Amino acid sequence: MTQLLLFNVFNGLIVGAFYALMALGLSLILNLSGVINFAHGGFLALGAYIAYTLIPYVGFWGGLAIAPFATAAVGIVVEWALIRRLYGRDPLYSLLLTFGLAYIFEDVLRAIWGAQSVPYPIPPELSTPLSSQFFFLTGYRLFMVGLAALVVLALFLILNRTRLGMRIRAGTADLETVSVLGINVRILRTLNFGLGIYLAGLAGVLAAGMLGLQPTIGTSLIMPSFVAIIVGGLGSLPGTLLGGLLIGLAAGITAVFFPSATEAVMYVMMGLVLLVRPRGLLGEEGRVS
């Protein structure tokens, strides 16, 4: 039982790290551009498929390095060609647009790579358990958590230490002032979108090593990411990170006692948070309305 609990706590953290990666990307875009990106799951799958295609030529590590950037590039094109036109309009429209994009993504991925799951190799040095006592601690799982942590750390460093990051943060807080200061908001939003999609692509590459890679791989991850953002608080990236980890953990622990409620528990958390603190755990006041 202890082992089970221990494992599930660890497992919850892994899952939470995934949610957080996805949710951070979503949150970046939502905060600066006011767009809920329904196509995020599609970008995730795209990242995984790009890596899958590249691996025979550049190896697992090459795929891991290149695919997220390639995904981000596609994201930037999409933003530039479509989403940009909807800034400043009712959020309804960007919602519907990305919703439509999600449909297109799923279909195009299926047309290119087929509906069937494809085998996605991970390096043998990562694919074995570390010890037979803690057999669930595979190298790959530890690697995933480590990398996710590293990336999140890097993200926060970028946001806090670089010029681009500070502009993104400033833009999130007060877009008008930023544009008055002579910063090109359009380019800022495009780059920010690319950054968000990079995270989605990375999450995809990592997910494919653990899950079967097929066109709908992203759909099961997008809703938890929404919940992570709501629980953590709109407008707060640390909140999103916290929200992701929390719901991952909660789901992990619930899996021990009441497996069929694994998903339900995060929605219950969301309900409680909304009841007690409508703006989310670390959300800013006034963002809600």
Added chain:
Amino acid sequence: MATRMPKHGVNRRTLLKAAAATGALQVAGPFIIAARGEEPVKIGLDNPLTGTYAAVGKNELIGCQLALEQINAKGGILGRQAELLVEDSTSGDAGTAVQKARKLIERDKVNFLLGNVNSALALAMADVSSEKGVLHIVPGGHTDAVTGATCHWNVFRVCNTTQMEANAVTPTLIKNAGKKWYFITPDYAFGHTLQAGLEKAGGKAGYTKVGGDLTPLGTTDFSSYLIKAQAANPDVIIFLTQGDDMINALKQAVQFGLDKRFHLAGGQQELEALEGLPPEARIGTWVFEWYWNQPNVPHVKDFVDAIKKKTGRVPTARTWFGFASTWSCALAANEAKSLDAVKMAKALSGLKLPPEVSLMPDQAFYRVGQNQLIPNLFVGQAQAKGSAPDDLFKVTEVVKGTDAAGTLEETGCKMKWPV
């Protein structure tokens, strides 16, 4: 080709056509057919092409298409050309599946209805087809009820019941893997009945159930179930999950090194799933409902070659389901010398599939009183590499369907024919 749906992709013309006035083309449809003179015999396929079951649905479609070409090359159905109308039922949306079934029956006036991979949708479609009295063949929906408790005179099924699969695999499972079983069962009708079937068959062979978990359909992370399974210390962990769930579960079990400590095995296994697994996870004892590598069985090689020519890949059990279903339509009509559904159903009931359709050592037949096809079942081991690149399964025993099918009473089917 007489198939309504283009086989692949979107070319620009299709795009323009579809974007153009929707009504106009629909109006035009019937007139074109009428102008050609004699109306073709229509077979409507209402099966998933998108979503979870898209891959297997597509394979069934390919089998249907091949059968259709052969049927037309051999003179069609009752001397008329046969036409396949394809509708995407989606993988789980009953609303769409039912709507498409009604569309095929009511508007397109199909003579035969085929589908569905998803058992629940197959049942929903069976309601429609029996209400309208259209001959309906279910290629690949496994839940026992289709030819069991809710059987209909007009509904036939090609793939096996879960009980048949369980009966076929159990002796080998106990011989290879041992008697202490732990179940990882997907939480929907298929999983429930497959587990019940295995428990029933295992009970006769003296198995012990040391535990089990119902996993929600679409579970991505099986680790918490696996950790419980290993704690129960079984001889064998039985995976009854299918498709992507199967891939996720096995992939993770092997990553955890459980394959080195326990046997990993199960009931139904499909080539589609083995192809999606990394080589090291292609392990365990399973039952296949049809397998392409049957060197000594006549006609199989022709079939495999024909499919390879179409798709570049070997046929799977799904391809064969589609193939046999479509051929069954032609056989029923030609046998009954009529397109009347009751006459055709009577003709099909008890009919033996000819060797070039049956494609297995013993000729498969539709059992009277249940409308269930009784074929051979292929029990064996999954393998990382075989004689050929697509040879991922080693058949160790071919089980006779009659041995696996149980008695008619056991199926619970009480067939009522229209008076």
Added chain:
Amino acid sequence: MSLLVVENATRRFGSLVAVDAVSMSVAPGELRAIIGPNGAGKTTFFNLISGFFPPTSGRILFSGTDVTRLSPERRVGMGMARTFQITEIFPELTARENLRIAVEVASGLRRSPWLRGHANAQIRERIEVLLDMGGLTPKADRLVGELPHGDQRTAEIMMALALKPRLLLLDEPTAGMGDQETHDITQLIRKLHKDQQLTIVLIEHDMRVVFHLADRITVLAEGAVLGEGTPNEIARDERVQAAYLGKAA
């Protein structure tokens, strides 16, 4: 007894103190103007009175009742109505529809799923009276968002009046207006004050308007009260002149 009493109202935003222990009391029938340089906290103060947000500390009494924590809609129900610096109307509806909504809500019909003929007639009559008072009758069927700025502002005031308020709060009623429009609005306010004995508190930048209309003036600077008195007293107050009028001049 005073209609409106504010006691030591303070509002902080983080470390910024926008309104700092302001007290004020307004007598029934009085027209009070609040003036002060930009950033003096005038609008924040208005928001505290009307319930847009609650004060960090202090109390607000309206006709003897403590309304400090009440929602804006409850305060409206007690007879407080306000307009905004940037006109808040229903731009995609006609002037008549704008007023109809206000009148119906004021008549307690906001949740009513039906309207009887008798009530309907009364409502129509009231709408016509208000349209006429604001001089909007000829434009009543045009979308209010398409009307000139002055008419939009008038419509907003008329909607506030439809509520039959005991206290009317006007936030810079002449902001962004030309001379003629400013004059018209000023006349309208004057008329409301004189003819209907309506208690009005207004924020205004235009000193001509303030000195023309106000019974008393409160001067805010940096969130605190700098002075209060009749227009004459304020005009002579040296501190006010130094801090505000001097700068303005």
Added chain:
Amino acid sequence: MKRVPAVAWTGLIWLVLLTMPYWMRAVGGYTELASRVLVLGLAAMSLNFLLGFTGVLSFGHAAYFGLGAYGAAMTIKYIAPSTPLGILVGVATGTLAAMVIGALIARLRGVYFAMVTIAFGQVFYFIAFRWNSVTGGDDGVTGWKRQALDLGLAKIDLLGNDKAFYYFILACFAIAVTLMWLLLRSPFGRTLLAIRENERRARFLGVPVERHIWLSFVISCCFVSLAGTLYALLNNFTDPRALRWDQSGNFVIMAVLGGMRSFWGPLIGAAIFVVLQDYVSSHTENWMSFIGLFFVLVVLFFPRGVLGILRRKGMA
């Protein structure tokens, strides 16, 4: 001056709806398609009560649609084989859930409201999907059928007779739509309009905005769950897909496509969407790309919807 055409349009719409089963076949349709247009049209119009006439975007209406469907299906299967009872229980279930969820979210606005409605919608999806022993899980609720309507004097066969069932749906549709129309023309409806137009003004006219948004949400969900019950009856089946978020998205696109600001717009949008989907998905397996592309095109080029465009040109 616009009054006459408006009446004419309404008359035309009713005429089309009343005669639809008789010419559907001639234009390549089928009765089931007509019924589907009506049911989804009702759902889109109900959504638009909230979206178009209160200005609040819910992206989770499929949840209440699905609850209606499950309520009806499970009542007929387990409690009593009665179509009207199924409808009543279905509507009550959806409405009750909306009352609870609505109370939690009425304070939220804009994108945030949309996001929370999606997430809450998924709660019900997961309940339906995972709580196998009660809801049948992914297999859905099968093994029941809509029942004949017993009017005392006569029994109407809704099951075997497509047309009879169509007119049954039309009757429910007519009642619901008339109620919505009356509500929107009442002082209450104008209060909602006020919230859509300018929430701040509405509040400072003394409107308790949250309570009205809650009311509008509940009313909208009540009608959408009615549509859900009819949907279940139409299929003689219900499954978790009926309450998943992509269904919600479809309702929204129907409303936008037809024109959110007009009463009948969503029905037109539903008709176009249903027919288009039916047509495209029969002609290419890549229909999802077309539907997705369709979303993109509508958003970029027809944000005001079909009726919005017609109105601009002074035709309606």
